[in-house]
Amino acid sequence: MPIRPENRHRYPADWPAISLRIRTERAAGRCECHGECGRGTHTGRCPNRQGQPAYGTGSRVVLTVAHLDHQPENCDDTNLRAMCNGCHLHYDRDHHRQTAAATRRAALAAAGxxxxxxxxxxxxxxxxxxxxxxxxxxxxxxxxxxxxxxxxxxxxxxxxxxxxxxxxxxxxxxxxxxxxxxxxxxxxxxxxxxxxxxxxx
Structure with missing residues (x-):
């Protein structure tokens, strides 16, 4: 997933290398989600592979790396999971709602x-x-x-x-x-x- 500019400082300097290693070496180009995303559309490991058509939609798969605790600073291998863009978005949905609500609150407060x-x-x-x-x-x-x-x-x-x-x-x-x-x-x-x-x- 693209890193928002305001969060870039939270990632380690070697994040590109960490992400590449997780996606290519450990995951071998395949989504590592075993259902923790909560989509309920696959049993066992998600079959989506980098650059291939996604199951169900046919859209091109982009393999990303998810922080399971949503903390970019925590780059321990046990906290990282290679996920296709669909699984990653679904896994982060509640976190995205919370950060969007915080952004709205800040905008309202700034507007008085x-x-x-x-x-x-x-x-x-x-x-x-x-x-x-x-x-x-x-x-x-x-x-x-x-x-x-x-x-x-x-x-x-x-x-x-x-x-x-x-x-x-x-x-x-x-x-x-x-x-x-x-x-x-x-x-x-x-x-x-x-x-x-x-x-x-």
């Missing part, structure tokens, strides 16, 4: 927006759908954003959700109620409000 909840509130706020730790406040009734109801109490159009459930709620609402706009970044930003960082990264 105040969080909807205080620290004490979010620590004890469960997801309205699954009960997990809430990280986002999603609009259950996005129609109220388009046609506000002045009689509705503040917050009546939204509830706290974890990131996966917030995604589900927004998608489900669009699927059953014919939302007035497409689900793009602007729509997601309008329908969700990240909650403050509560130190559980």
């Amino acid at each position: 927006h105040q969080p909807l909840f205080g620290l004490a509130d979010i620590i004890t706020t469960p997801c309205a759908r699954c009960g997990a730790q809430a990280t986002t406040r999603a609009h259950c009734r996005p129609d109220l954003l388009v046609n506000p109801d002045p009689a509705a109490p503040a917050g009546a159009d939204s509830a706290p959700f974890c990131a996966p459930c917030a995604d589900w709620v927004v998608s489900a609402w669009r699927g059953t109620n014919h939302a007035p706009c497409g689900r793009d970044r602007a729509t997601w930003a309008a329908w969700t409000t990240p909650l403050p960082d509560h130190g559980t990264a």
